[in-house]
Amino acid sequence: MKPIGFWFAHLHQALESSLEKVLADESLTRRHWQVLNTIDSGASVDDALSPFGERRETVADLRARGWIDDDGLTGTGREVHLRIKTKVGAFRSRATEGISDEEYRTTVGVLERMAANLARE
Structure with a gap:
């Protein structure tokens, strides 16, 4: 059996x-999706960026597409x-099939517990 690190890295890449x-x-990136989804949940445009670091270019692109404005989506x-x-x-259903x-x-x-264990170090 391969170790968890192998499967974690393999799954992450997949x-x-x-x-x-x-x-x-x-023509979107994961960051675009995260910002759109966060704004859809009711967060402001600025709040949508905070969990992902400053990604002003993502917001600028979404504004240029006409998908967001100062009020949200x-x-x-x-x-x-x-x-x-x-x-x-x-996609998520395929990933968790079976x-x-x-x-x-x-x-x-x-x-989550493994990450918490290592975070204590």
Whole structure:
């Protein structure tokens, strides 16, 4: 059996490259998706950036596309977000196919505890 580090790195790369393909249809990056999704949850544009570091170029691009303005998502932005959200939901379903909710929660809980253990160092 390969160690957890191998599977973690392999899964991370698979998730990143698969999500990149999902977003490529809209000429978006993961950062675009994160900002759109955070704004959709009710956060301001500035708050949407804070978890991801300063990414003003991402916001500038979304503004240029007409998807966000000072008030959040525009009508077009909401339509695009919903379309992408559906694609991302299908991606997530593929990634967790054959995995029960309990198995998923257990896996995430174990990874969270491992990260906490190492954070104490």
